[in-house]
Amino acid sequence: QQASRLDDIVKRGTLRVGMTGDYLPFTSLDKATQKYRGFDVDMAEALGKAIGVKVEYVQTAWPQLMKDFEADNFDIAMGGISITLDRQKKGLFSTPVMREGKTPIARCADKGKYETLAEIDKPGTRVIVNPGGTNERFARAHVKNAEIKIYNDNVTIFDEIAKGDADLMMTDASETRYQQKLHPGVLCAVHPDQPFDFAEKAYWIQRDVALKDFVDEWLHIATEDGSFKKIYSAWFE
Numbered sequence: 047q048q049a050s051r052l053d054d055i056v057k058r059g060t061l062r063v064g065m066t067g068d069y070l071p072f073t074s075l076d077k078a079t080q081k082y083r084g085f086d087v088d089m090a091e092a093l094g095k096a097i098g099v100k101v102e103y104v105q106t107a108w109p110q111l112m113k114d115f116e117a118d119n120f121d122i123a124m125g126g127i128s129i130t131l132d133r134q135k136k137g138l139f140s141t142p143v144m145r146e147g148k149t150p151i152a153r154c155a156d157k158g159k160y161e162t163l164a165e166i167d168k169p170g171t172r173v174i175v176n177p178g179g180t181n182e183r184f185a186r187a188h189v190k191n192a193e194i195k196i197y198n199d200n201v202t203i204f205d206e207i208a209k210g211d212a213d214l215m216m217t218d219a220s221e222t223r224y225q226q227k228l229h230p231g232v233l234c235a236v237h238p239d240q241p242f243d244f245a246e247k248a249y250w251i252q253r254d255v256a257l258k259d260f261v262d263e264w265l266h267i268a269t270e271d272g273s274f275k276k277i278y279s280a281w282f283e
């Protein structure tokens with residue numbers, strides 16, 4: 047039988063999961079306790095349990111994700127990761143977990159001003175963006191006349207809009223819905239049901255077919271037996 051990384055994980059007794067810890071509701075690292083929580087943390091724990099091993103979290107960051115993946119610092123990356131063809135070239139993706147797309151989030155008072163890319167991409171508009179992920183790629187492709195403000199802290203970035211230091215951000219629809227709930231009456235998701243583009247969240251796996259097949263089968267069973275829905279509802283509804 048061919049050796050596989052899945053065998054190594056079982057032998058090692060740990061699954062190394064790469065996570066940024068800065069993207070609720072998918073993953074959040076509490077600085078004081080050094081504990082992760084979020085949808086993909088519950089999913090990672092369920093995956094570890096399914097394999098029969100402990101989960102070891104390896105912190106990464108969006109601008110470092112590709113380098114850390116290539117350095118084999120973890121077996122799988124989880125935490126709101128979108129499928130991209132650049133990433134697909136380096137590893138394998140699980141079956142998609144959910145559908146996403148970029149959509150604006152702005153101060154509620156300005157919600158009607160930023161519905162289309164043409165309305166957004168005007169001189170004087172300040173589009174804030176976290177670096178390194180698909181948000182930055184989307185902003186660079188579509189924002190030519192408005193100002194792009196690169197902001198490094200993905201946890202406090204929404205407060206910048208609330209304070210008026212930026213006008214809007216374009217990010218995943220699920221995040222705009224979540225942040226709207228965290229900033230009631232202040233920040234509004236603009237049209238989360240009609241995002242500008244299409245993307246899917248999935249788990250990014252080192253090139254090992256046995257591990258990918260395991261993750262896919264686990265996801266399939268979790269979908270059918272309702273355990274996926276339970277975790278999903280706790281974080282997204």
Ligand SMILES: O=C(O)C(=O)C[C@]1(C(=O)O)C=C[C@@H](O)C=C1
Nearest residue numbers: 069126127128179180181182217
């Ligand atoms: O790069 C990705 O896959 C992501 O979806 C991560 C990403 C991003 O696009 O920058 C998505 C939303 C969060 O605000 C932070 C990171």
